[in-house]
Amino acid sequence: LQPDEWLDDTHATVRDPRRLRHLVDVHRATPGDSLTVGALDGLMGRGELLALSDGEARFRVTLDREPPAPLPVHLLLALPRPRMLARTLEHVSALGVKRVTLMHTRRVEKSYWQSPELKPEKIRQHLLLGLEQARDTRLPEITLETRFRPFVEDRLPALLEGRRGLLAHPGLAQACPRAITEPTLLAIGPEGGFVDYEVERFLELGFEGIHLGERILRVETAVTALLARLF
Ligand code: SAM
Structure with a gap:
């Protein structure tokens, strides 16, 4: 509490x-x-x-x-629809992620950025519920990136320095690794998935493309499954 x-x-x-x-x-x-x-x-x-x-x-x-140790992951999450955002943030904070970038991608509806669910006090409420559930005290830091290109071209290369980059996308060759310990950037797409250009750009920057098997999971489930498997 x-x-x-x-x-x-x-x-x-x-x-x-x-x-x-x-x-x-x-x-x-x-x-x-x-x-x-x-x-x-x-x-x-x-x-x-x-x-x-x-x-x-x-x-x-x-x-x-001391509260439990944080996960060494910075999550890059395509902004989910408002109805799904609350629960996704709650899971993310309960699982120990301390840095989340909510990013725009081609298949994120522009209207989602106007949602009252993105007000700082709302985001804080969702994160606190996750923290309380997990008996943790460290509030995750949330950054909003409302434009894909400036984020990926100008800021992502610096974020990637000294970190492993993983891009979750169905159909990519490499299976999701398990129990990694190094600092990691994990990119997860929107409900419609990443478009080809976005996948190519992440891979060119040095992200490894990973899949979670044949089942296509909704964002909330994919976030939880990936974090539980990777760390
Ligand atoms: N039709 C979309 C596609 O094929 O990309 C499905 C998108 S899925 C609902 C939302 C996000 O969850 C994906 O962009 C991806 O990041 C992640 N995801 C879901 N299932 C996955 C899987 N089997 N392997 C890798 N990533 C997955």
């Missing part, structure tokens, strides 16, 4: 209605219960629930351990 506000070094509150509901409906928390609590981007520990009212939960907190 991530507190919304710290009253002092050892006391914190949760006020966000969605997370309060989670506390009551899922954890069935009552005063006296102890829960895993984390300081955003900081240590984790235990929180004793002192009081629970309609609008607020108040905790006494002891922070004494």
Whole structure:
């Protein structure tokens, strides 16, 4: 659980209605219960629930351990349709990814970039749900790249330096590697997939093209399957 506000070094509150509901409906928390609590981007520990009212939960907190290690991956994800974005971000943050670039590609609908789901507070909510699920505190960094060419031509080569680049695209020759440990850029396409030009450009830049077998997975499933297999 991530507190919304710290009253002092050892006391914190949760006020966000969605997370309060989670506390009551899922954890069935009552005063006296102890829960895993984390300081955003900081240590984790235990929180004793002192009081629970309609609008607020108040905790006494002891922070004494590091959050789990992050995955050494920077995800380059073609912006999914708004309905799918929330759950995809939740999975990504639960699996320990700390850098995500949401990028435009030919088959991303332009209208998706206007979605309220892309407002920073919405993105943050989805990421926090994933962090809480996984008992992690480090919030992923999200970058939006609304134009493909300037991103790929001007910024991607520098991002690739010192990293392995992997491009997930059905039908490419190399099977998805397993249990890699080196810093990696992983590119995943939109619902309609990458177009030929995009695949060629990633490969020219030095990305390895990988496939996940004959089954074509929806974006949300492909993200989860790739991250679980690769790292
Ligand atoms: N018809 C599209 C195509 O053939 O590219 C399907 C796109 S799939 C719904 C969305 C994204 O998930 C793909 O662009 C790719 O990055 C990833 N993906 C899904 N299934 C995959 C597979 N079997 N192998 C590699 N990548 C896959």
